[in-house]
Amino acid sequence: xxxxxxxxxxxxxxxxxxxxxxxxxxxxxxxxxxxxxxxxxxxxxxxxxxxxxxxxxxxxxxxxxxxxxxxxxxxxxxxxxxxxxxxxxxxxxxxxxxxxxxxxxxxxxxxxxxxxxxxxxxxxxxxxxxxxxxxxxxxxxxxxxxxxxxxxxxxxxxxxxxxxxxxxxxxxxxxxxxxxxxxxxxxxxxxxxxxxxxxxxxxxxxxxxxxxxxxxxxxxxxxxxxxxxxxxxx
Amino acid sequence: xxxxxxxxxxxxxxxxxxxxxxxxxxxxxxxxxxxxxxxxxxxxxxxxxxxxxxxxxxxxxxxxxxxxxxxxxxxxxxxxxxxxxxxxxxxxxxxxxxxxxxxxxxxxxxxxxxxxxxxxxxxxxxxxxxxxxxxxxxxxxxxxxxxxxxxxxxxxxxxxxxxxxxxxxxxxxxxxxxxxxxxxxxxxxxxxxxxxxxxxxxxxxxxxxxxxxxxxxxxxxxxxxxxxxxxxxxxxxxxxxxxxxxxxxxxxxxxxxxxxxxxxxxxxxxxxxxxxxxxxxxxxxxxxxxxxxxxxxxxxxxxxxxxxxxxxxxxxxxxxxxxxxxxxxxxxxxxxxxxxxxxxxxxxxxxxxxxxxxxxxxxxxxxxxxxxxxxxxxxxxxxxxxxxxxxxxxxxxxxxxxxxxxxxxxxxxxxxxxxxxxxxxxxxxxxxxxxxxxxxxxxxxxxxxxxxxxxxxxxxxxxxxxxxxxxxxxxxxxxxxxxxxxxxxxxxxxxxxxxxxxxxxxxxxxxxxxxxxxxxxxxxxxxxxxxxxxxxxxxxxxxxxxxxxxxxxxxxxxxxxxxxxxxxxxxxxxxxxxxxxxxxxxxxxxxxxxxxxxxxxxxxxxxxxxxxxxxxxxxxxxxxxxxxxxxxxxxxxxxxxxxxxxxxxxxxxxxxxxxxxxxxxxxxxxxxxxxxxxxxxxxxxxxxxxxxxxxxxxxxxxxxxxxxxxxxxxxxxxxxxxxxxxxxxxxxxxxxxxxxxxxxxxxxxxx
Numbered sequence: 001x002x003x004x005x006x007x008x009x010x011x012x013x014x015x016x017x018x019x020x021x022x023x024x025x026x027x028x029x030x031x032x033x034x035x036x037x038x039x040x041x042x043x044x045x046x047x048x049x050x051x052x053x054x055x056x057x058x059x060x061x062x063x064x065x066x067x068x069x070x071x072x073x074x075x076x077x078x079x080x081x082x083x084x085x086x087x088x089x090x091x092x093x094x095x096x097x098x099x100x101x102x103x104x105x106x107x108x109x110x111x112x113x114x115x116x117x118x119x120x121x122x123x124x125x126x127x128x129x130x131x132x133x134x135x136x137x138x139x140x141x142x143x144x145x146x147x148x149x150x151x152x153x154x155x156x157x158x159x160x161x162x163x164x165x166x167x168x169x170x171x172x173x174x175x176x177x178x179x180x181x182x183x184x185x186x187x188x189x190x191x192x193x194x195x196x197x198x199x200x201x202x203x204x205x206x207x208x209x210x211x212x213x214x215x216x217x218x219x220x221x222x223x224x225x226x227x228x229x230x231x232x233x234x
Numbered sequence: 235x236x237x238x239x240x241x242x243x244x245x246x247x248x249x250x251x252x253x254x255x256x257x258x259x260x261x262x263x264x265x266x267x268x269x270x271x272x273x274x275x276x277x278x279x280x281x282x283x284x285x286x287x288x289x290x291x292x293x294x295x296x297x298x299x300x301x302x303x304x305x306x307x308x309x310x311x312x313x314x315x316x317x318x319x320x321x322x323x324x325x326x327x328x329x330x331x332x333x334x335x336x337x338x339x340x341x342x343x344x345x346x347x348x349x350x351x352x353x354x355x356x357x358x359x360x361x362x363x364x365x366x367x368x369x370x371x372x373x374x375x376x377x378x379x380x381x382x383x384x385x386x387x388x389x390x391x392x393x394x395x396x397x398x399x400x401x402x403x404x405x406x407x408x409x410x411x412x413x414x415x416x417x418x419x420x421x422x423x424x425x426x427x428x429x430x431x432x433x434x435x436x437x438x439x440x441x442x443x444x445x446x447x448x449x450x451x452x453x454x455x456x457x458x459x460x461x462x463x464x465x466x467x468x469x470x471x472x473x474x475x476x477x478x479x480x481x482x483x484x485x486x487x488x489x490x491x492x493x494x495x496x497x498x499x500x501x502x503x504x505x506x507x508x509x510x511x512x513x514x515x516x517x518x519x520x521x522x523x524x525x526x527x528x529x530x531x532x533x534x535x536x537x538x539x540x541x542x543x544x545x546x547x548x549x550x551x552x553x554x555x556x557x558x559x560x561x562x563x564x565x566x567x568x569x570x571x572x573x574x575x576x577x578x579x580x581x582x583x584x585x586x587x588x589x590x591x592x593x594x595x596x597x598x599x600x601x602x603x604x605x606x607x608x609x610x611x612x613x614x615x616x617x618x619x620x621x622x623x624x625x626x627x628x629x630x631x632x633x634x635x636x637x638x639x640x641x642x643x644x645x646x647x648x649x650x651x652x653x654x655x656x657x658x659x660x661x662x663x664x665x666x667x668x669x670x671x672x673x674x675x676x677x678x679x680x681x682x683x684x685x686x687x688x689x690x691x692x693x694x695x696x697x698x699x700x701x702x703x704x705x706x707x708x709x710x711x712x713x714x715x716x717x718x719x720x721x722x723x724x725x726x727x728x729x730x731x732x733x734x735x736x737x738x739x740x741x742x743x744x745x746x747x748x749x750x751x752x753x754x755x756x757x758x759x760x761x762x763x764x765x766x767x768x769x770x771x772x773x774x775x776x777x778x779x780x781x782x783x784x785x786x787x788x789x790x791x792x793x794x795x796x797x798x799x800x801x802x803x804x805x806x807x808x809x810x811x812x813x814x815x816x817x818x819x820x821x822x823x824x825x826x827x828x829x830x831x832x833x834x835x836x837x838x839x840x841x842x843x844x845x846x847x848x849x850x851x852x853x854x855x856x857x858x859x860x861x862x863x864x865x866x867x868x869x870x871x872x873x874x875x876x877x878x879x880x881x882x883x884x885x886x887x888x889x890x891x892x893x894x895x896x897x898x899x900x901x902x903x904x905x906x907x908x909x910x911x912x913x914x915x916x917x918x919x920x921x922x923x924x925x926x927x928x929x930x931x932x933x934x935x936x937x938x939x940x941x942x943x944x945x946x947x948x949x950x951x952x953x954x955x956x957x958x959x960x961x962x963x964x965x966x967x968x969x970x971x972x973x974x975x976x977x978x979x980x981x982x983x984x985x
Contacts, residue, residue, distance in 0.1 A: 052667070054668075125651065130712065140573075140709075140710070141572055142714045142717040143717060144650040144651060144718075145651070150717075166651070166655065168669045168670070
């Protein structure tokens with residue numbers, strides 16, 4: 001009889017412990033779940049243009065391939081921004097940086113939280129940072145070869161086009177957002193980690209192909225998959 | 235007690251005061267001939283006054299007499315004795331060596347008009363009292379706004395380039411023409427004329443003028459080729475309504491329909507609603523209500539900048555740079571940092587000073603209060619201005635221009651790579667294929683730093699330093715305030731940029747062809763040409779014959795010219811941002827042409843646009859890839875190049891850092907009747923053409939000048955070295971005689 005009581009207590013304790021563990025999981029160090037997936041292009045995207053480089057060829061190379069819609073393997077849309085509009089992004093460990101290297105913006109699409117960004121000139125030739133913003137002040141600042149770093153501030157969420165007039169093919173985007181966001185890779189894949197469990201609105205944005213959003217349910221410790229298809233209009 | 239000045243001193247004082255009043259007190263300044271006439275009259279009056287009685291005369295002459303005779307004034311006598319002959323000698327030299335000037339041409343400004351003209355096969359009575367447009371408005375006053383808007387749109391798309399936004403004859407092509415385009419605000423123009431007269435002038439243009447008005451000089455197109463009858467009447471209506479002038483009525487006997495006058499003009503505008511047509515006379519009054527800015531804007535700005543401020547008025551698509559889009563809040567000329575809105579004063583400054591080198595005129599003629607009202611209204615277009623308090627950027631302390639500063643500026647120019655857009659030598663020739671665009675996607679050319687008079691925000695050193703500091707928002711020009719090595723480098727750069735070109739060009743009206751000996755070099759870079767002075771001629775777009783050129787890239791040509799007994803040669807320098815030669819990636823070649831009459835050039839001149847069937851022209855040409863040639867033309871597009879043996883002209887051209895230099899040399903006499911036979915010592919007409927192939931220039935699409943004068947100078951005479959000494963010697967002789975006579979007379983009269 002005593003054994004049975006002990007066993008029961010143990011069982012109850014075990015169940016309670018398990019329940020406690022299970023209940024604790026979402027708030028644990030692992031964070032919530034993950035949202036992963038792909039963004040695909042349907043229809044035929046405009047073919048990339050080849051621009052002949054006519055100056056600074058020693059650093060810029062002799063040719064640039066410019067794709068307004070960059071399509072990767074399996075029709076994956078490269079450089080689209082996927083964001084969880086109702087989840088705040090984690091605070092970045094260090095200041096974001098946008099590099100101008102080989103007369104290209106690296107990354108071509110930079111996602112950052114409102115605040116400061118370091119703009120680097122690794123090329124050692126004149127670049128100019130010309131932004132087309134409306135919420136933030138639109139700037140056009142020269143960055144000569146000796147000016148290696150310029151710090152700029154973009155306080156308000158907005159997708160900002162950035163270009164260099166000295167090298168007419170140089171285009172990039174700074175996507176300022178408070179939300180959790182990621183950029184699609186060369187296959188059009190993305191992965192958003194530490195998404196709190198629950199239902200979320202996930203939005204994809206591309207400068208040419210526009211926006212699309214979907215609702216996704218995230219379960220603790222699990223990966224929720226979602227894919228988007230953006231139509232390329234010719 | 236101060237002794238009153240003597241009669242002589244009084245007389246001198248009166249003359250000096252009279253001179254100061256004539257020279258500085260009267261605006262506009264009078265010509266020198268009139269000034270000397272007035273001074274002579276003043277002198278006569280003074281002499282009559284001082285010689286009114288013998289006492290006064292003696293008092294007047296006393297100081298002169300004393301100077302001539304008194305032993306104590308020997309020094310002064312000696313000084314004057316040397317100074318006077320020198321002055322006379324110098325005056326004789328300045329007269330003998332006077333610069334040649336183009337001959338003055340007398341022409342009837344308002345010739346007698348015909349009573350009727352044939353317009354596209356229809357007979358139009360120029361003496362009719364009322365124009366169809368006025369009749370329509372009289373019958374239906376609501377149509378006034380329609381005709382006015384149509385006239386305005388036609389005006390800005392056709393007339394603006396020469397006659398100007400302000401109707402004052404100061405359009406951005408005006409400086410290219412002699413005689414200058416008519417100033418409609420001048421009481422001597424349309425206010426003196428009937429609407430029928432204007433119709434005749436607009437429809438038939440320069441070519442339709444009678445001989446006494448030298449039709450060959452006028453660049454006024456015959457608009458009957460382009461505008462309909464109603465359109466011409468609408469433009470005329472617009473001119474009178476906008477200037478507030480009243481057309482003259484030719485036949486007062488007819489019962490005149492009511493027409494707007496200076497008084498009832500403002501009453502009729504109420505009928506028209508949106509359009510406030512305040513005549514000039516009323517402009518001195520301050521705006522009466524807060525809507526004044528809006529009304530002024532609609533009257534003065536909307537035709538280019540658009541009623542909604544988007545920079546999309548009827549004139550916009552033909553203008554480059556485009557009129558500003560006020561809704562974006564992006565302004566080029568600012569004292570504020572990149573990304574900031576301009577201050578009110580920045581906006582006020584651009585409205586007041588205009589933007590040199592563009593179609594934006596200076597609106598200084600508007601009262602200050604009106605300009606401030608416009609500033610307030612412009613800010614309403616962009617929401618960003620609401621609550622914003624833009625502040626001027628902190629520009630480093632000024633550094634005076636010096637050789638060291640200019641040198642440092644050049645180093646910085648290279649270090650920060652201004653050449654990327656402005657070209658190696660700063661002539662606004664970016665690397666080929668640079669494809670610079672403004673924020674609205676319209677093509678833009680970087681400033682040619684050798685032509686500061688085209689700098690949009692002004693050419694003073696402080697203006698250049700400010701543009702470098704704050705950039706030109708909406709254009710590719712960035713701010714360099716924090717992007718130079720040391721803050722003061724901004725000033726070194728400004729000093730360097732300003733060392734590249736003069737404040738303004740030295741527009742010439744006459745090309746003097748110097749006499750030289752020996753062989754004239756064909757190499758445009760030969761040292762020989764550096765010693766020959768250059769004459770600058772402005773080129774403007776050909777906007778008369780299709781295809782028209784509204785924004786030519788070539789705006790000036792520098793010409794040096796020499797001749798020997800056997801040859802005549804022209805050295806041409808012009809800036810072209812791109813070299814284009816067929817076969818080297820360019821679809822069309824760059825070209826230049828010198829235009830002369832044919833034969834001996836006597837009698838009337840050919841039409842300035844390559845002549846016509848009755849009077850052809852002779853052309854000396856250079857063409858990229860083809861070199862120098864000769865041609866005759868009987869109008870645009872009717873050019874016949876000479877072939878083979880007939881081509882006796884030779885020459886070369888080089889292109890370097892945004893600039894062409896070319897030499898075209900030809901025997902003075904060719905024996906070809908179609909060629910121009912350059913006479914020595916006579917004035918003859920010459921005009922210039924230039925085509926920028928990469929901009930699509932070809933045929934009628936070109937930059938052009940009206941006729942200028944050229945003269946082959948006779949070998950320099952020694953006159954200017956002989957006459958002055960003779961004049962000085964004669965003066966010395968007269969002085970000696972005078973002083974001897976005076977002393978003898980004194981001796982006779984006793985001390």
